[in-house]
Amino acid sequence: MSNEEYYETLDPEDWDEMRGLAHQMVDDAVEYLKTVGDRPVWQAVPEAVKETFKSGLPEQPGDATAVYEEFLTNIFPYPLGNIHPRFWAWYMGNGTIMGALAEFMAATMNPNIGGGNHVAGLVEAQVLNWMKEVVGLPTDASGLLVSGGSMANLVGLTIARNTLAGGDLRKNGVQSLDRKLTVYASTEVHSCNQKAVELLGLGSDSLRKIEINDDYTINLQKLESKIVEDIQSGYQPICIIATPGTVNTGAIDDLNAIADLCLKFNTWFHVDGAIGAIAMLSDTVRPLLTGIERADSIALDLHKWMHVPFEAGCVLVRDEKAHRDSFSLTPEYLEKTEGGLASGPVWFSEYGVQLSRSFRALKIWMMMKEHGSKKLGRMISRNVDQAQYLGRLIEKSAHLELIAPIGLDIVCYRYNPGETDLPTLNHLNRSILIELQEQGIAAPSYTTLNDRYCIRVAIANHRSRYEDFDLLIEQTIRIGQSISA
Amino acid sequence: MSNEEYYETLDPEDWDEMRGLAHQMVDDAVEYLKTVGDRPVWQAVPEAVKETFKSGLPEQPGDATAVYEEFLTNIFPYPLGNIHPRFWAWYMGNGTIMGALAEFMAATMNPNIGGGNHVAGLVEAQVLNWMKEVVGLPTDASGLLVSGGSMANLVGLTIARNTLAGGDLRKNGVQSLDRKLTVYASTEVHSCNQKAVELLGLGSDSLRKIEINDDYTINLQKLESKIVEDIQSGYQPICIIATPGTVNTGAIDDLNAIADLCLKFNTWFHVDGAIGAIAMLSDTVRPLLTGIERADSIALDLHKWMHVPFEAGCVLVRDEKAHRDSFSLTPEYLEKTEGGLASGPVWFSEYGVQLSRSFRALKIWMMMKEHGSKKLGRMISRNVDQAQYLGRLIEKSAHLELIAPIGLDIVCYRYNPGETDLPTLNHLNRSILIELQEQGIAAPSYTTLNDRYCIRVAIANHRSRYEDFDLLIEQTIRIGQSISA
Numbered sequence: 001m002s003n004e005e006y007y008e009t010l011d012p013e014d015w016d017e018m019r020g021l022a023h024q025m026v027d028d029a030v031e032y033l034k035t036v037g038d039r040p041v042w043q044a045v046p047e048a049v050k051e052t053f054k055s056g057l058p059e060q061p062g063d064a065t066a067v068y069e070e071f072l073t074n075i076f077p078y079p080l081g082n083i084h085p086r087f088w089a090w091y092m093g094n095g096t097i098m099g100a101l102a103e104f105m106a107a108t109m110n111p112n113i114g115g116g117n118h119v120a121g122l123v124e125a126q127v128l129n130w131m132k133e134v135v136g137l138p139t140d141a142s143g144l145l146v147s148g149g150s151m152a153n154l155v156g157l158t159i160a161r162n163t164l165a166g167g168d169l170r171k172n173g174v175q176s177l178d179r180k181l182t183v184y185a186s187t188e189v190h191s192c193n194q195k196a197v198e199l200l201g202l203g204s205d206s207l208r209k210i211e212i213n214d215d216y217t218i219n220l221q222k223l224e225s226k227i228v229e230d231i232q233s234g235y236q237p238i239c240i241i242a243t244p245g246t247v248n249t250g251a252i253d254d255l256n257a258i259a260d261l262c263l264k265f266n267t268w269f270h271v272d273g274a275i276g277a278i279a280m281l282s283d284t285v286r287p288l289l290t291g292i293e294r295a296d297s298i299a300l301d302l303h304k305w306m307h308v309p310f311e312a313g314c315v316l317v318r319d320e321k322a323h324r325d326s327f328s329l330t331p332e333y334l335e336k337t338e339g340g341l342a343s344g345p346v347w348f349s350e351y352g353v354q355l356s357r358s359f360r361a362l363k364i365w366m367m368m369k370e371h372g373s374k375k376l377g378r379m380i381s382r383n384v385d386q387a388q389y390l391g392r393l394i395e396k397s398a399h400l401e402l403i404a405p406i407g408l409d410i411v412c413y414r415y416n417p418g419e420t421d422l423p424t425l426n427h428l429n430r431s432i433l434i435e436l437q438e439q440g441i442a443a444p445s446y447t448t449l450n451d452r453y454c455i456r457v458a459i460a461n462h463r464s465r466y467e468d469f470d471l472l473i474e475q476t477i478r479i480g481q482s483i484s485a
Numbered sequence: 486m487s488n489e490e491y492y493e494t495l496d497p498e499d500w501d502e503m504r505g506l507a508h509q510m511v512d513d514a515v516e517y518l519k520t521v522g523d524r525p526v527w528q529a530v531p532e533a534v535k536e537t538f539k540s541g542l543p544e545q546p547g548d549a550t551a552v553y554e555e556f557l558t559n560i561f562p563y564p565l566g567n568i569h570p571r572f573w574a575w576y577m578g579n580g581t582i583m584g585a586l587a588e589f590m591a592a593t594m595n596p597n598i599g600g601g602n603h604v605a606g607l608v609e610a611q612v613l614n615w616m617k618e619v620v621g622l623p624t625d626a627s628g629l630l631v632s633g634g635s636m637a638n639l640v641g642l643t644i645a646r647n648t649l650a651g652g653d654l655r656k657n658g659v660q661s662l663d664r665k666l667t668v669y670a671s672t673e674v675h676s677c678n679q680k681a682v683e684l685l686g687l688g689s690d691s692l693r694k695i696e697i698n699d700d701y702t703i704n705l706q707k708l709e710s711k712i713v714e715d716i717q718s719g720y721q722p723i724c725i726i727a728t729p730g731t732v733n734t735g736a737i738d739d740l741n742a743i744a745d746l747c748l749k750f751n752t753w754f755h756v757d758g759a760i761g762a763i764a765m766l767s768d769t770v771r772p773l774l775t776g777i778e779r780a781d782s783i784a785l786d787l788h789k790w791m792h793v794p795f796e797a798g799c800v801l802v803r804d805e806k807a808h809r810d811s812f813s814l815t816p817e818y819l820e821k822t823e824g825g826l827a828s829g830p831v832w833f834s835e836y837g838v839q840l841s842r843s844f845r846a847l848k849i850w851m852m853m854k855e856h857g858s859k860k861l862g863r864m865i866s867r868n869v870d871q872a873q874y875l876g877r878l879i880e881k882s883a884h885l886e887l888i889a890p891i892g893l894d895i896v897c898y899r900y901n902p903g904e905t906d907l908p909t910l911n912h913l914n915r916s917i918l919i920e921l922q923e924q925g926i927a928a929p930s931y932t933t934l935n936d937r938y939c940i941r942v943a944i945a946n947h948r949s950r951y952e953d954f955d956l957l958i959e960q961t962i963r964i965g966q967s968i969s970a
Contacts, residue, residue, distance in 0.1 A: 173688025201686020203658025
């Protein structure tokens with residue numbers, strides 16, 4: 001080993017040079033976010049840039065500034081677009097500069113919040129307490145920050161399975177049961193819940209997808225009939241998943257009615273609140289979510305409508321013991337001690353799948369402190385109002401039609417020049433959507449409702465202004481007419 | 486809605502003020518990391534500071550500078566300690582300043598790499614290709630960046646279950662099988678694998694923990710006997726988990742021998758390489774990992790020995806189709822389009838549990854470009870050499886003894902003044918460990934091997950110097966003598 005190798009580290013050889021580079025990054029990032037609305041919402045990565053990502057494993061060190069310049073040239077100009085005021089695709093938040101800075105400080109401290117006695121655990125516990133306050137769960141409920149809604153739902157459904165199956169399911173497995181377990185949700189349930197049920201070994205057949213009403217909420221009569229039918233056939237219903245804010249149309253299932261059914265049939269009440277639960281912050285939405293406080297478990301996604309940078313999911317669980325009993329496993333190398341860094345009251349790794357866990361609590365903590373719940377709620381209320389505004393624009397236009405009732409902040413519409421058959425209409429609207437995106441104008445996404453392809457505008461965006469929707473309508477019609485002509 | 490509310494966003498009212506704050510953060514972070522070795526490795530959070538984390542949900546906005554000052558006072562001084570040159574607890578990396586800055590830039594762009602056509606997917610694909618190169622998997626293998634080893638192992642085991650159980654397991658569930666599935670690993674297997682098996686509905690009983698040899702590697706004869714016995718009893722073995730670098734002692738299972746057994750019994754070959762797989766970068770360790778390139782799936786943890794900030798796990802899978810078949814689910818709102826932002830070749834959400842996924846690829850990409858594989862490998866080689874150095878110090882001391890063979894970079898030892906019974910020795914070493922931590926000297930962790938409590942030094946640390954281990958030994962003896970006296 002050379003003397004140089006003996007002492008080399010991954011720290012910069014020249015801290016001042018790295019500090020200068022870091023200041024440059026800050027200036028670039030601030031400028032980038034400040035001017036985001038002036039750029040196209042999306043642009044394709046040029047082929048020449050794509051080529052640069054085909055090079056093999058770098059063997060030798062590169063100059064830090066050169067690495068950053070490569071980032072500036074080949075990466076920074078081509079974001080997904082969800083930071084832009086006219087991005088309304090799928091369902092995502094924008095993020096904020098404070099959220100991004102918090103990620104930097106969190107990674108500087110770089111703690112692992114699997115467990116141990118250090119401040120990050122206190123920050124996470126406080127953030128979880130705030131979330132309990134938001135949704136109305138008792139303070140002795142438990143919770144966990146996770147990667148996102150998929151994981152939050154998986155955690156909730158795991159506890160439902162382990163708690164209600166009876167016996168020691170963790171030890172004996174699903175095959176030890178003498179009857180099959182079933183889970184209920186509407187046909188509009190998010191696909192991650194099906195993935196969770198599959199992962200848990202229950203099989204997607206065990207997820208009973210119940211028909212919806214005209215407003216895309218779960219049909220309660222059909223739900224109850226199916227449960228009764230399943231019980232008579234020897235199945236064991238263990239959980240009903242309610243969705244306040246479905247991904248297609250933002251429909252809100254009747255939470256109180258579902259809570260009642262869960263009581264009646266002794267099943268777990270899980271709320272997939274990835275879209276809607278954080279809307280408890282909004283004075284206008286909160287009344288629509290009555291009953292959420294009765295849930296056994298709730299999935300939230302703070303990287304959606306609370307605009308925390310990815311990833312920031314959260315699961316809350318009424319029964320702390322049930323939660324812990326489903327995930328705690330403490331081998332000899334993770335035993336707690338009475339002092340030192342392995343003490344500490346809560347080991348979050350006992351409440352979920354991950355052992356190593358990043359300090360994602362910090363960005364939530366800083367953003368909550370910076371903006372406060374009222375303002376975060378106003379952002380949500382305004383998006384809901386913007387959805388109604390967009391709906392009125394669509395209804396006023398002879399060329400456009402709503403395809404579903406507007407739920408929360410999600411508007412599904414299509415361009416319809418009249419006297420056109422369904423396949424042609426579907427193809428036309430698909431083309432309009434791609435043009436809207438490729439011309440960098442706006443980025444809605446799409447879905448298909450009753451075979452009708454539609455442009456889907458999911459407005460979880462603190463940067464959107466009312467005039468952005470005027471532009472969307474104007475451009476939809478322009479592109480529609482241009483393609484039809 | 487007031488005019489102010491009509492236009493308010495979560496962006497700063499004054500971008501220049503926020504820019505100034507961001508520059509302050511950069512200076513503070515650089516200073517923090519530059520001087521980390523001058524501070525105690527760990528210090529408890531004072532009670533008064535703990536109290537501050539009990540306040541309820543903030544309702545009103547707070548000044549950004551005030552929020553940051555609260556962070557500086559109450560959070561920044563109390564990290565877990567794994568950034569420190571003398572942190573050797575559990576198994577974690579240090580992180581780097583470039584990794585932290587990459588997190589900032591990633592969160593500024595804030596893409597969601599669940600899918601879509603944008604540059605972040607290309608970066609992730611490139612990073613995955615580099616990892617295939619590192620472990621020797623073919624270029625047409627698939628992969629996914631995940632939160633960490635727990636998730637990487639879960640993904641690997643899910644594919645093993647779904648691929649080898651036969652039939653449509655995703656649809657029909659585990660209860661549809663006519664025989665029980667079994668998974669094999671040594672008694673030293675990391676606990677997250679048991680959690681994965683439980684989650685998958687197989688039950689922890691189905692994880693056969695095979696006895697180890699004196700060097701803490703899996704006993705191959707006992708492994709084969711158990712498989713044969715299980716087959717004769719009507720079980721279906723589906724997977725053997727090999728561990729190159731066990732968490733207790735860093736033992737490396739014989740990967741080629743296990744690969745042979747997997748071939749012989751037609752089982753999936755999963756490598757839990759959370760600790761050891763990235764040591765393929767090290768010229769001295771690589772020969773010990775021969776056979777890893779034969780794996781069906783490999784879990785890696787780049788936030789460990791590659792020092793990427795949390796979270797940075799990775800799973801690689803030889804059979805892309807098997808991987809995709811286990812996780813792909815494409816509802817109507819996620820259909821791909823031929824152009825626009827919903828095009829793009831790879832949708833990573835089809836390869837794992839998460840739909841929304843952060844841009845964790847960027848920090849890996851920037852760190853790999855900055856340091857190169859050779860230097861990252863030298864960091865690993867030096868830690869292995871430091872473990873041997875520490876071992877020699879222990880063997881030279883009359884007061885200390887090694888409790889297990891040194892595997893890779895993990896040293897398990899205890900203070901033993903002689904003529905002391907086991908319970909007293911265990912208690913004594915527990916006290917020494919807590920003193921080492923509470924005095925801020927060094928942070929090893931602990932484990933118990935054959936009932937013997939030991940101080941466990943896991944040296945995944947690019948900042949550790951040889952003299953840090955001289956200090957550890959000197960202080961262990963000092964504290965041991967002081968407690969014994």
